[in-house]
Amino acid sequence: MPLQGKEGRINRKRLPESRPHRNHRHPEHQADLTDLGRTSRKRNVNRCYIEKIGFNQEVAGKLYWDLKPLAVYPLTSHRMSEPVRKRIHSSDSDEDRGVTAAAENGARCCELLDLDAESSETSQGSHEESRECEILRQKLVSDMFSKLCRLSQAKSPLKIVRASQQYMYDDSNAEYLDCINSVAHVGHCHPVVVDALSYALSSNVAVCGWEIDRGNLQYTTRLKQTFPSNYDTVLFCNSGSEAVDLSVQIARLYTCGTDVVVVDNAFHGSLDSVFPLSRKVSREEVEWVHVVPLPDLYRGVYQSDDPDAVDKYLTDTHEQLNKVQRNGKKIACFVAEPMLTIPGIIIPPSTWLQEMYKMVRECGGLCIADEVQTGLGRVGSHFWSFLAQDVAPDIIIIGKPLGNGYPMAAVVTSRDIAAVLGDRIKEYQCTTAMDAIGCAVLDITEQNQLMNMAASVGEFLLDQLNNLKKKYEYIGDVRGKGLVFGIEIVWSKRSKKPSRDIAEQIVHRMKEENVLLANEGFHRNILMLIPPMCFSAENALALTQKLDKVLAELPTTNIVKDLVTGLPTISVESETRDVRLGIFQPQEEEEDDNLSSVQDNMDLQYAQHCYQDLD
Template identity: 40%
Template sequence: MSSNQSDNDETHRGWTYESLSAARQTLISPAVKLSYKKPLWIVRGERQFLYDHNGVEYLDAYNNVCHLGHCHPAVVQAVSKQMAILNTNTRYLHTAIVEYASRITATCPPELSVCIFVNSGSEANELALRLAYAYTRQKDLIVLDSAYHGNTNAVVEMSPYKTDHPDGPRAPSHVHKVVAPDDYRGLYRRDKYAPAELGPLYAKHVEETVRKIEHEGRKVAAFFCEGILGCAGQIVLPPGYLASCYKAVRQSGGVCVADEVQVGFGRAGTHMWVFQTQDVVPDIVTLGKPIGNGFPIGAVITRPEIARALGRLEYFNTFGGNPVACKAGLAVLDAIAAEGFMENARVVGNHLLSSLRALARKHPVIGDVRGMGLFLGVELVLDRHTLEPATALTSRVIDAIQQNDKILLGTDGPFNNVVKIKPPLCFTVADADKVIAAFDSALKQETQNATILAKL
């Protein structure tokens, strides 16, 4: 379908790569960045594949928004059908919002029984914050180092990933950052401590922050934490971490928010929500990205008493909870159940994990392999003892795999030295093997180059 002349006429629409790049540079803010040294012009997507303007197929190992695969027909059909029937706001009754709320709360612990729908993960975290402020009447927030909770003002201010950037806004005094529970590079490491020790050790930093806030005469409004830490470098929380943190925060009257925007909807392979792997019940769960397989939706799920915290103040969201969005959300939930995507995330994710760990035995530059299901991180280091980040090499590896192997990957982590693998959940074992082979050859090439350079 992609490369005959009439298709090209339609997809190219008179543009060349050069004219399109130039026009984008003029018309779109430079803050909106393109990926890769030579950005791709993508014209079509299907399942785990993207196609560029020349019809070249790329394996997408990177996009966790098109959760079920690009252009999943059930979501396309649900949206197309509902758009032609009705798309209006939540000030009228409609079955879709009620059915979707019923279905999504059924995947959560029974305490989390009330929904508010928004348009994005940022809007969801903004609303979680409003609810926490209104419910606790406190202002102090506890977040993790390198965390990212969205692109709007209040959530940027509670995202050290942004406030620690030299061009970012400064974090306000009510935002308290604690160390991320990184057992590879962090304060307490897996080579010194047993897994069961790490959770409580890292949680002590939250406990101390709570005490510091209370010592200054205030109490905690909220503690925000992702299920797996994304921008911090795909960090899996140590066992018992959230339970200890939640206990400390709740003793101070604070609200515990589970940010599942990146990692939810079965991606972790064993549970629908990653907080479930920590055996805790949050007070608020925020959802976004994969929720509509690309259709703009976000959601806040909470306990009834927190949902009532705005009092008589109306919360109106123009697009949030409209019938089209809710039908998209329902189609995603149906497909996850019908097509066994969670189980596939577990199987393919475990295959990737063990293959990457085997690769690590061959390539000393692979310092760590971690993650759950199809949310994985591969941390590249120049030295396994100093853990010196292989930042430049990581970026070259990603570009080489894109250009030579036509596989799309991204980087993350405070040093941008973690390769991020989070493909659509229709990813197969064969796809995983392609990623492994590409990694192997890119690392071989880069290591050779480095050896040659060292000899010069």
């Protein structure tokens, strides 16, 4: 008898010797949960990859696929609605003819299987027919993977061979607008920075075991001038990770505490000593790390429609800190970005950060501001983002943007707090190379008025992005300031359901348009924009125009299931917005924890690979 799926779900019959439907699994397959094509049912139940021939009206035909471990089931021409079938067969392009051929092969495969109930009992039929079906199946699998790779991984990975200002170039000399590399603060390979480094290294002297006179170094003084007067000590390191490690050491020595408070899904370095603080890349549970909820008023537990949302976040955190104290532990510090960029460009209300600092200090801890991503004028209104939040951290961390990507970082604090290091403080002095590069970055920032430029360009970009938000259902939220922005991609504004699939497709399509974006956040559905500070209004306009083009190419018709056959068809009903971009939205079904953990592990490995050089 044919397998029967749940009402409203696509019913398909197995190819010979393929696995049964999971609800009718043979005992020998009960433990087989990791085979090819199985993905987390929490997010991808009955997920179908739909080969999109073109997003424009020129070619509206689509080929639907459902990948199984041992078989690919094509919804081929005789199972498509009449308009779709006509459009596919009427196209003259080579690509469309290839898809038509694949559809015809699939049709032949379906004929061999004889999809009606009567022939299902004899679908194992003759050996010759089974053999022919297996050959077609293998060809369909190969075609599908090649098409999917062409669709989602075209020109990937890029082979970048050089960069200049806000542009990057591949081995074919194609130019890409860089919208994600905040480390190249004043622009890639800025000639002033390059010349300063070259000159400094030509006379650099490396010593070990004794001190030498390095001359009149000005950078420490100039950097301190950008801070309020109470920050009078600067300790230099080689990376943001090392700066976080040093800050935690100082906090523990100063407070005699051991425990650290961090925000969920944050990133604060990849050294072993601070890796547990980076919830973005580490799921390790350690006793001395306490994770507080992310104050996300768009997708968090408490949202903007609740007037008491901020107070509720603070109440939960207060109870958590009290529990730590009741357990006999002492908090050493609270580490957080003033603007939470890595978790998805979340700008917490200033009252939240102010109250967090107050609670941590009442527990005897220090407050540490991570300015790796948002410092040096990037937010436009202030040179440091903690000033925009009207807070006064005890320790400030700055990363490689200080040197435009050169390995240098800094810990800025008061003389009183830094004194706990004793003679070790001499280990964190500024070198001649750091002095030359750091001064060059400050010179460029001041002379080109990059902070003011970030404010004006950011205001223009925000207006343009908000216009796109009004125009497209896929954009649920736009947030940020200066040259730090996040675009929340959702299936629909009403549901707010995050769509990693659409976000990734937009990133790939923008790459084809020679614009580099990244999708981040817990669900990886947030388009992140943190470009070099030389990013101009013309660049912002080009970015939004191309983003508008890519969004406009996404299908505006809806894909629904035929009430009779249970198969996908194209509908013009405006109320149904369950599927986008040719990918089925997950159906409601019981969750599979094993498969969910597999997907989470894949996301974790991706994050660990991508964030290792972020600081």
